[in-house]
Amino acid sequence: MDATEAGDGGPVTHVVIAGGGSAGWMTAAALCSVLAGRGVRVTLIESEQIGTVGVGEATLPHLRYFNQRLGIDEPEFMRATGATYKLGIEFAHWGRRGDAYIHPFGEFGSDVDGVGFHHAFLRAQAAGSPHALGEYSLPVFMAAAGRFAFPAADPTDLAATYSYAYHVDSALYARYLRGFSEARGVQRQEGRIVGVDQAPESGFIRAVTLESGHRIEGDLFIDCSGFRGLLIEQTLHAGYEHWKHWLPCDRAIAIPCEGVPDPPPYTQARAERAGWRWRIPLQHRIGNGHVYASDFCSDDEALDVLRAALPGRAMAEPNLLRFQTGRRRLSWSHNCVAIGLSAGFLEPLESTGLHLIQLAIMKLVELFPGRAMEPRLRDEFNRVMQMEVERVKDFLITHYHVTERDDSPFWDHCRTLALPDSLQHKLETFRETGHVVRYREGLFLEPSWIAVLLGQRLLPRRIDPRIQRYPLASLQAGLEALRVRIRDCAEAMPRHQQALDRVGDPGDQGWRSASMSLYGVREAVH
Numbered sequence: 001m002d003a004t005e006a007g008d009g010g011p012v013t014h015v016v017i018a019g020g021g022s023a024g025w026m027t028a029a030a031l032c033s034v035l036a037g038r039g040v041r042v043t044l045i046e047s048e049q050i051g052t053v054g055v056g057e058a059t060l061p062h063l064r065y066f067n068q069r070l071g072i073d074e075p076e077f078m079r080a081t082g083a084t085y086k087l088g089i090e091f092a093h094w095g096r097r098g099d100a101y102i103h104p105f106g107e108f109g110s111d112v113d114g115v116g117f118h119h120a121f122l123r124a125q126a127a128g129s130p131h132a133l134g135e136y137s138l139p140v141f142m143a144a145a146g147r148f149a150f151p152a153a154d155p156t157d158l159a160a161t162y163s164y165a166y167h168v169d170s171a172l173y174a175r176y177l178r179g180f181s182e183a184r185g186v187q188r189q190e191g192r193i194v195g196v197d198q199a200p201e202s203g204f205i206r207a208v209t210l211e212s213g214h215r216i217e218g219d220l221f222i223d224c225s226g227f228r229g230l231l232i233e234q235t236l237h238a239g240y241e242h243w244k245h246w247l248p249c250d251r252a253i254a255i256p257c258e259g260v261p262d263p264p265p266y267t268q269a270r271a272e273r274a275g276w277r278w279r280i281p282l283q284h285r286i287g288n289g290h291v292y293a294s295d296f297c298s299d300d301e302a303l304d305v306l307r308a309a310l311p312g313r314a315m316a317e318p319n320l321l322r323f324q325t326g327r328r329r330l331s332w333s334h335n336c337v338a339i340g341l342s343a344g345f346l347e348p349l350e351s352t353g354l355h356l357i358q359l360a361i362m363k364l365v366e367l368f369p370g371r372a373m374e375p376r377l378r379d380e381f382n383r384v385m386q387m388e389v390e391r392v393k394d395f396l397i398t399h400y401h402v403t404e405r406d407d408s409p410f411w412d413h414c415r416t417l418a419l420p421d422s423l424q425h426k427l428e429t430f431r432e433t434g435h436v437v438r439y440r441e442g443l444f445l446e447p448s449w450i451a452v453l454l455g456q457r458l459l460p461r462r463i464d465p466r467i468q469r470y471p472l473a474s475l476q477a478g479l480e481a482l483r484v485r486i487r488d489c490a491e492a493m494p495r496h497q498q499a500l501d502r503v504g505d506p507g508d509q510g511w512r513s514a515s516m517s518l519y520g521v522r523e524a525v526h
C-alpha cells in the first residue's frame, strides 16, 4: 500500500509546488535554501499559458527578513526588481474628503511616563496645538519630505524609530527567485496540470498529471495556483469563508505607466467614490490600480477613474481582476498546503499579500511534517494562519468603517456595516478610553491602529487620566522639542532618488557595506 495512503511515517522527500507566481517562487526559494541538506527534492510546475495575477508591488518590512534569511543581497535584489524604498502608505480622502495621513513603518513619539504618546498628543491638541500626529513620527516626516536613509543601529537613536519596505515589480521578483531556486536545485516543470490522482482511502494527493501526460508524484503538495485553488479547493474542497459583507471591494483594474524622477518613498492609497486607487512608484515605472466594489461601480466607470488619474503614459492595456475577499477554511488539508491567493485574499489596501505568503512559508518550514502529515502540525498551521488573516481583516475593515464620508452609497454602506465582534470591542474601547486593545499575536501593532484611527478622525471621549495630571507647559515643550528634532533629522537625510542612484551603482561598495551595518536593530514593524 502507498505510504501516504496508509498515513504512515517516513520523511517527506519530494515537495511539489503547483504554480509559479510570487507565492510559488517564494516557497521554492525558501524550501530549497532552508531545507538544503535534508534530502528534500523540490519541483515547481507552472503554466505560461495560464500566467500569473501580475500585481503585488507594495510590501511590508518583513520581506527584508525573508530575503536576508535566504541570503539575498539587498542592492542586487533592488536592481533586479526595479525596487524603490517604502516608508509607509499615504491614505487620502478616507476619514473625510480632503484629509490625508500616512501610516508609517514606525513610531509616533515615545511613551510619557509609561503612557502612550498619543494621549499626550491629544491633550496638546485639545489645548490648541496646530501640529498633526505625523509631525511626531520620523518616517512620516521623511516620507512627506521625499527623504530616505537606513534606520540607525543604535536603538536609542531617533533614527532607529522606523523601518522600511520596498515597492517591487512582482513579476521581476518571481523571475529573480526562479533563478535563485533553480541554481539551488529546484526543478521547474512547464505545463498545465489537468489531472490529480488521490489515494482512494485517505484522499491524499499522490500525483498530478500535466497536459503532456507527464505524471509527477510527491509526498507534500503546495498549492500556489492562485485564486482557482486547484488542489486545495477543486480537489480537496477545503471550503471558503467569504467576507464581502465586511470588505465589499471585489474587483481591481491595474495599469502601469511611465515613472517620474525622485519618486515618493511611500505607497499612495486614495479613496474614491466606490473604492480606492493605488499608486506605487518603481524605478522603471509606476504601478496604478483602482480597487472597487462591483455592487456600486461599473467596470467602465472604474476604468475611467483610473485612466483620468494616471500620472504618466500608460505602458500596458488595463488588467481587470476579479476577486472574492475571504479565507480558505483550511489552508492545510490532507497532504496539501495552500500558500498565496489559493489560501484566500484580503484586498491589497495594507500590502499584506506577500507578507501572508512569507508567514505561511516560514510556518510551514517550522512545522515541516513527515509523510504522515501529523494532525497536530496541520492544526497548528491552520490556527496560526487563520488568526493572522483575521487580524488583518479587522484592520482593513477599520479603514472603510471609520469614516465620516456620506457622499456615495458605497461609503454609506461601509460606515454603517455590522462589525465583527472582535473589531467592535476594539473600536468601542478606543472610543471610550483612548486605549488600543492589544493582541498577543498578529501583524498590526498599536502605532498602526493609532495612525488609522486618529488619521480617520476617531477621537476618544477621554484620554488617560495620568496625562491629564501632567503639567501642560512641560508636555507642550517636550512635544515641540521632539517635533523639531524629527524635522531636522529628516531634512538632513538624502533624497529618495539619491538613495536609489546608489543602488543602481554596483561598484559603490562603500554604500553597500554602510547599508548592511546600518540595519536598525529595533525595527518597529507594524
Ligand SMILES: Cc1cc2nc3c(=O)[nH]c(=O)nc-3n(C[C@H](O)[C@H](O)[C@H](O)COP(=O)(O)OP(=O)(O)OC[C@H]3O[C@@H](n4cnc5c(N)ncnc54)[C@H](O)[C@@H]3O)c2cc1C
Binding pocket: 018, 019, 020, 021, 022, 023, 024, 045, 046, 047, 048, 050, 051, 052, 053, 054, 055, 056, 057, 058, 059, 170, 191, 192, 193, 194, 224, 225, 226, 227, 228, 230, 252, 289, 321, 323, 339, 340, 341, 342, 348, 351, 352, 353, 354, 355, 357
Ligand atoms: C488587485 C491586486 C493587488 C495586489 N496588490 C498587492 C500588493 O500591493 N502587495 C502584496 O503584497 N500583494 C498584493 N496582491 C496579492 C499578490 O498579488 C499575490 O498575493 C501574489 O501575487 C501571489 O499570487 P499567487 O502566486 O498566489 O497567484 P498567481 O500569481 O495567480 O499564480 C498562480 C500560478 O499558478 C499557475 N497555475 C494555475 N493553474 C495551473 C494549472 N492548472 N497548471 C499549472 N499551473 C497553474 C499559474 O500559471 C501561476 O504560475 C494583490 C492582489 C491583487 C488581486
